[in-house]
Amino acid sequence: MQMCALLWINASRTSTEREGERERSLLRLRGREEAGKRDESSSSAESFRNSFKSALRARIEWRSFIHHMSSPSTTMMRVSWRRAIVGSVENTTTNNRRARQHEKTKRKTTTTRHATKCQTSQTASFSPKGAKISGVGKALPKKFITNDDLAKLVETNDEWIRTRTGIGKRHVISGDETLTSLAEEASLEALKMANVNPEDIDLIIVATSSPDDLFGSACLLQSAIGAKGALAYDLTAACSGFVVGLVNGMHYIRGGGYENVLVVGADVLSRYVDWRDRGTCILFGDGCGAVVLTATSKVEECSLLGFDMHSDGSQNHHLTAKVCGAKAGKVWQSDSEAGELTSYDNIGMNGQDVFKFAVRAVPMTIKESLKNANMQPEEIDHLVLHQANQRIIDAAAQRLGLGDDKVVSNIAEYGNTSAASVPLALCEAVESGNVKRGDVVAMAGFGAGLTWASCLLKW
Ligand code: UT7
Numbered sequence: 001m002q003m004c005a006l007l008w009i010n011a012s013r014t015s016t017e018r019e020g021e022r023e024r025s026l027l028r029l030r031g032r033e034e035a036g037k038r039d040e041s042s043s044s045a046e047s048f049r050n051s052f053k054s055a056l057r058a059r060i061e062w063r064s065f066i067h068h069m070s071s072p073s074t075t076m077m078r079v080s081w082r083r084a085i086v087g088s089v090e091n092t093t094t095n096n097r098r099a100r101q102h103e104k105t106k107r108k109t110t111t112t113r114h115a116t117k118c119q120t121s122q123t124a125s126f127s128p129k130g131a132k133i134s135g136v137g138k139a140l141p142k143k144f145i146t147n148d149d150l151a152k153l154v155e156t157n158d159e160w161i162r163t164r165t166g167i168g169k170r171h172v173i174s175g176d177e178t179l180t181s182l183a184e185e186a187s188l189e190a191l192k193m194a195n196v197n198p199e200d201i202d203l204i205i206v207a208t209s210s211p212d213d214l215f216g217s218a219c220l221l222q223s224a225i226g227a228k229g230a231l232a233y234d235l236t237a238a239c240s241g242f243v244v245g246l247v248n249g250m251h252y253i254r255g256g257g258y259e260n261v262l263v264v265g266a267d268v269l270s271r272y273v274d275w276r277d278r279g280t281c282i283l284f285g286d287g288c289g290a291v292v293l294t295a296t297s298k299v300e301e302c303s304l305l306g307f308d309m310h311s312d313g314s315q316n317h318h319l320t321a322k323v324c325g326a327k328a329g330k331v332w333q334s335d336s337e338a339g340e341l342t343s344y345d346n347i348g349m350n351g352q353d354v355f356k357f358a359v360r361a362v363p364m365t366i367k368e369s370l371k372n373a374n375m376q377p378e379e380i381d382h383l384v385l386h387q388a389n390q391r392i393i394d395a396a397a398q399r400l401g402l403g404d405d406k407v408v409s410n411i412a413e414y415g416n417t418s419a420a421s422v423p424l425a426l427c428e429a430v431e432s433g434n435v436k437r438g439d440v441v442a443m444a445g446f447g448a449g450l451t452w453a454s455c456l457l458k459w
Contacts, residue, residue, distance in 0.1 A: 128255065128256050129256060129296060129298075129299060130254065130295070130300065131250045131294070131295060131296065132301065132303040133293060133294075133459075134196065134293070135194025135196065136189075136190050136289070136291050136292075136427040136430050137186040137190030137191070137193065137289070137427060138287070138289045139184075139185035139189070140171045140182070140414065141173045141174065142171075142177070143171065143172055144169045146158075150278075150281065150282055153275055153281070154276060161282050165282065165389050165391070165411070167282065167283065169285075169412075169413065170270075170283075170414060170416075171285050173268050173270060173271075179208060179266050179268045179288070180221055182266055182287065182288035183264050183288050185288070186289055186423075187204075187225050187262055187290045189290070190262070191262070194292035196292050196294065198227040199227065199229055201227040201260045201292075202259055203231050203232070203249065203252055203258055204221060204222050204227060204231070204232035205233065205234075205245040205249055205263050206221060206232070207266070207419040208241065208265075209241070209269070209321070209419065210266075210268045210269055216232075217266070218233050218234050230262070237419075237449060238418060238447040238451055239388065239421065239446060240445035240453040241418075241419035241445065242419050242420070243307075245419075246291065246443070248263075249263040253294075260292060260295070263291050264289070265419040265421070265422060266287070266419060267287070267417055269286065269417075273346065274346035274347065279349065280346075283416045284415060284416050284417070284418070285415035285417050287417035287420040287424050288420045288423075289423025303457045303458050305375065305457065305458055306370065306372030306456045308365045308368035308453065308454050309365075309451075309454075310452050311449050312451075315450045316448075318357070319349045319447060319449075321346065321347045321348070321448075322344065323345070324343050355391075358392045358396075359392055359395045361446050362392065362396040363399035363400050366380075366400060367400070368454070369454045372456075377400045377401050378401065379440055380406060380441075380442045381439040382406055382429060382435055382439060382442070383397055383408060383442050384422055384442065384443045384444075385407075385408075386416075386421050386446055387410060387425060388416045390411050393409055394407070410424065410425050426443065440457070440458055441457045442454065442455075442456050
């Protein structure tokens, strides 16, 4: 603790003063460290082991930590790291002990209080309800890129892209457009249709893999639309994200307690596309779709008829946008390099493998949702799939025995908008009047993770 205190630098001093003070502190520390070395016994070896464990716990990358600790140029830093880490381990141990003691003495009271709370909730706000989609909305960036535009960048052509994917153009953010600005526009449209005020939203789920802030975009959206009473968080399940978010949102209402939930599917993957890679740059576009879920008075009026959700991390390598350097297992050499390595790589995809997976997984998950709902494929009125490739959509429809008239497709206009593609397609199908009250809508998302998910809704 004394050593840690020596490292403490008054933030109000000038940077030169701070630097001088820091140098002096570190030199003092090194002097003590050298002197202390002679007395080091097995207990210091133990504390050193603890420092490694603590470093792991603190999410300091293992190899980077070892490398940093063994580098001669960072000896002084190593001393301070070590002291700080050992200090933090000691503090944590003491704090844990205190916390356990505190917990022991309080347990009885807490248990009584918790039981009381649950009892009250069961009879009051936590009564189960049904949930329905009461509003839909969408937003797209102003700028779009055609296949001919792309043919000027990479060796491709309009005919190849249309035949192999069904895509004609894709929208990309520009100027001051962001994921949050798209989400705001789509959400306000959905809220207007649902006739729900932003202040009446209890929960906002933003399904995205490309947030404006690493800590999440949902809170930014909450602030932008003025949904002051809502809990807001991001959900990352790539192109399956919206379906997963929708099922999550439905359960918050079905389980009781929440009246209005805003579920947004939004992605701006143009930020991560390698515009030199014709295998991926032709596919992705930016966009956003949003739905408002509202509680129904009767449980049996619930729109969610069935659902099915899966992940398979062992196939993760087929579709990635990893932290830079992670692929090569690179070790950070310096703080500045660590900064560079914390951005993300471009999207990498084994197109054919993902294609084969999707063609198998989509009909399978929809059949599972149908089984849950005790329904048959022919009872589906509208098939709203993740818009990744028209050939995948057609193959899935064919395996389910559904005709073209039941297939919703807007891939020609927007390409693959990841988490946004299902709500975008749904929104357009509803706005065009194709989806009518009582219709059964089957939705499915699939993609990176790998993840795949489906649900059946009665409109
Ligand atoms: O949202 C996440 C889910 N993602 C997906 O579902 C994507 C699934 N995969 C796909 O949609 C397709 O695999 C792609 C559209 C990515 C590729 O289509 P493909 O029919 O599987 O093409 P391929 O990779 O087998 O390539 C066939 C040929 C190759 O040339 P050779 O080796 O036969 O001479 C490619 O180099 O087409 C070539 N090629 C292209 N040619 C013109 C690949 N991309 C292009 C291109 N333009 N953009």
